[in-house]
Amino acid sequence: MDTYKTVADSQVTLTELMIPSYANFGGKIHGGIIMGLMDKVAYVCAAKHAGGYCVTASVDDIDFLAPVEVGELVSLMASVNYVGKTSLVVGIRVISENVRTKEIKHTNTSYFTMVAMNEDRTPLTVPALILQNDDDIRRFFQAYHRKQLKKYYRTEETRIKSDFEMNETIELLRTERCKIEKAK
Numbered sequence: 001m002d003t004y005k006t007v008a009d010s011q012v013t014l015t016e017l018m019i020p021s022y023a024n025f026g027g028k029i030h031g032g033i034i035m036g037l038m039d040k041v042a043y044v045c046a047a048k049h050a051g052g053y054c055v056t057a058s059v060d061d062i063d064f065l066a067p068v069e070v071g072e073l074v075s076l077m078a079s080v081n082y083v084g085k086t087s088l089v090v091g092i093r094v095i096s097e098n099v100r101t102k103e104i105k106h107t108n109t110s111y112f113t114m115v116a117m118n119e120d121r122t123p124l125t126v127p128a129l130i131l132q133n134d135d136d137i138r139r140f141f142q143a144y145h146r147k148q149l150k151k152y153y154r155t156e157e158t159r160i161k162s163d164f165e166m167n168e169t170i171e172l173l174r175t176e177r178c179k180i181e182k183a184k
């Protein structure tokens with residue numbers, strides 16, 4: 001019989017102070033630091049829902065919308081958006097806050113697909129999800145839709161690879177910023 005959990009059961013927020021050692025040569029916070037924190041909060045949220053160990057299977061696009069400064073507080077809000085059988089999608093919204101000016105920036109949002117694991121490293125069935133409000137329903141539906149789109153992209157990618165034709169490709173690349181200097 002299916003077990004169920006609510007979205008609220010595993011919702012989690014991680015807040016971290018951006019210290020100077022997180023900065024790049026330009027003085028802004030490294031994108032990799034934010035990505036590492038996203039992976040961490042995705043794990044906590046997924047493990048709470050699954051009730052066990054989880055691994056990251058895939059990460060959707062991460063667009064950085066605004067730079068993060070040293071001294072800001074970064075908060076990552078994570079919740080389970082969707083569950084399959086052994087996989088689940090954790091949606092993460094990242095904001096950064098300047099504690100002095102109180103300015104809050106939305107820096108990025110992304111979706112991590114995590115897979116729950118048994119002790120023997122075989123996938124573990126995760127609890128189904130109870131959707132308690134309009135946001136829960138919208139997020140579940142949007143994640144379902146992204147999953148269908150991903151399947152479509154994968155099929156298209158396979159088709160494009162198998163249909164590859166050199167002369168046609170060289171013709172298509174004429175409008176791109178590249179120069180072909182093939183050895184004869």
Ligand SMILES: CC(C)(COP(=O)(O)OP(=O)(O)OC[C@H]1O[C@@H](n2cnc3c(N)ncnc32)[C@H](O)[C@@H]1OP(=O)(O)O)[C@@H](O)C(=O)NCCC(=O)NCCS
Binds near residue numbers: 083084085086113
């Ligand atoms: C993720 C992993 C467990 C999937 O193993 P697998 O043998 O392909 O497992 P399955 O085919 O049974 O798939 C299990 C679930 O994962 C999902 N899944 C597998 N690969 C996926 C991918 N790339 N993207 C999204 N979902 C994926 C499947 O859809 C399935 O979901 P469902 O049970 O909800 O229907 C395996 O590829 C793995 O261990 N990867 C390394 C993970 C890791 O080390 N992460 C840290 C990265 S540094």
